[in-house]
Amino acid sequence: MPDLDQQLRSQAYEEVEKYKKVVQADPYRLAYHVMPPVGLLNDPNGFIQFKGVYHLFYQWNPFKTEHGAKFWGHYSSKDLVNWEHHDIALAPSDWFDKNGCYSGSAIEHDGTMYLFYTGNVKDENNNRESYQVMVESKDGQHFEKKGVVLRLPKEYTPHFRDPKVWKHGEYFYMVIGAQSKDETGKAVLFRSSNLENWEHLGPIAGAHVGIFEDFGYMWECPDLFDLDGQDVLVFSPQGLEPSGIYYQNLYQAGYVVGKLDYDSVEYKHGEFIELDRGFEFYAPQTTVDDKGRRIMIGWLGLPEEREDAHPTIEHKWIHAMTLPRELKLVDGKVYQLPVEELKELRGEGVKHEAVELGNKAQAFKGVEGDVLEINLETLETITNAMTIHIRNHANLVYNPTDKLFKLDRISYVDGETVEERFCHLHQLKSLRIFIDTSSIEVFINEGEEVFTARIYPDVEEKGISFAAEGTEKVTIEAWELR
Incomplete structure (x- = not known):
């Protein structure tokens, strides 16, 4: 026995x-x-x-x-x-x-x-x-x-x-x-x-x-x-x-x-x-x-x-x-x-240097998917609200007037309610975003602030777009992750 x-x-x-x-x-x-x-x-x-x-x-x-x-x-x-x-x-x-x-x-x-x-x-x-x-x-x-x-x-x-x-x-x-x-x-x-x-x-x-x-x-x-x-x-x-x-x-x-x-x-x-x-x-x-x-x-x-x-x-x-x-x-x-070792996850990558964001949301070649890493570097001090729209389900928003950074998502409870989390942020210099099939981890300004969440978009939704309320110049890199 x-x-x-x-x-x-x-x-x-x-x-x-x-x-x-x-x-x-x-x-x-x-x-x-x-x-x-x-x-x-x-x-x-x-x-x-x-x-x-x-x-x-x-x-x-x-x-x-x-x-x-x-x-x-x-x-x-x-x-x-x-x-x-x-x-x-x-x-x-x-x-x-x-x-x-x-x-x-x-x-x-x-x-x-x-x-x-x-x-x-x-x-x-x-x-x-x-x-x-x-x-x-x-x-x-x-x-x-x-x-x-x-x-x-x-x-x-x-x-x-x-x-x-x-x-x-x-x-x-x-x-x-x-x-x-x-x-x-x-x-x-x-x-x-x-x-x-x-x-x-x-x-x-x-x-x-x-x-x-x-x-x-x-x-x-x-x-x-x-x-x-x-x-x-x-x-x-x-x-x-x-x-x-x-x-x-x-x-x-x-x-x-x-x-x-x-x-x-x-x-x-x-x-x-x-x-x-x-x-x-x-x-x-x-x-x-x-x-x-x-x-x-x-x-x-x-x-x-x-x-x-x-x-x-x-x-x-x-x-x-x-x-x-x-x-x-x-x-x-x-x-x-x-940790530095996570770069080993990277597969094919793309880099879009010194692109201008504006009122119309833009998508960039190679910056899409449900398993990827995105790095964004600001080239000048951000003076206009900037948004990254992720898989038609979540948004990263920085408002330089209010000095607030926001992550919002559609609630997995009812599939409709928009939920929000904030932090105070004096200036946005960089973002490093890890997207997995049902999660997101966002590292701001070399780790000054971090946002972590589960997200449950429709599996076919893989698009990512960028916009600003005025002209902002940034460099965007992305890699497929294995």
Whole structure:
């Protein structure tokens, strides 16, 4: 009789085989993004470069396009471009994770990969317990659960999850997303000398800690790292109210920049800034590679927000990962750029130099399709509103008078409503646009601002046009992507 772990894995593989043809028949299946083989994908987990290979684990429900008892799926890549799917890394088969192997991270120590994740447990009344669990792997392919290394401190509710582990000096540190007993969000720090025994150092950011009086009822997926000499805390707060053009999604993902004093356990930081201004971006996680780059991947989705309306559901899958992005700190702001390796995706390309845009929308030879990259460089300061119309479904608009950049799209819920997201932008200098069959990622001014979204145009709609309310001169390049 196979044990529970083997049973769950076998059932998951059966789902993959059962619906393989249905999934692959979806015209909205992405061409160059990481996706689940079936079912629901959400948070990136355990992102690490280990023995020269990038590993990306992910939250996975193989049985439904809904949230449930999560597995850890597993991809790897040698170049951040070509990804290989592997056997399941973790299954919810133990007393401490029977309702899901929730999100976590990875660290290499003495030639061994260690995973840390939150084991989710619920009783018959839906009361939750959470446990922080350690896993060991010698080769990045076989994983052994070593058991619970941290139980819930009394100061927090069971909404206590998503450990991110790193080493600083002689100690290992873990930051966890938490909810205090007063139902406010926190980032909580722990310390260990051996990865097994963890000392509670307390909250380093959150409501009533530092600058925040109140900032959401739960913080998820914290990630604290050094970037160009500053300590950046990335996290996903839940429960923020919209503020002008910002915080328009159900949940947010963003960061603060500051400096953590590891001795006094005091983190002084600035204001919260959203990482992505688009519709679907959440739970990002970073790693540092052997080139010294800080690389981030996010979930190209959002929890709970109209997930039952995505057109891919009828093909038995939902959600994807963003492209990997290199992070840099520029004047106190985190900039994001697609990693250099993504240029390997480029096929045939075209370049239209110093073209004039005007009131009449123009299409350019070779700048069309549903799987392509577009680079636009402005040759002069933009003084007129400029629009890029994408596949009769979405628009990128810059208004230099209002200093606003906008992404709008036709809602996938009703196919009619136009939805909008904005950011303030002093000047438009360049755009780098990645279009996939059902997604768009827009990098503005070398990563100063980013917009990410799922889009679902008619599959025959492949046209892209450019216009301006007055004369504007730009250079446009485009490449087919494989």
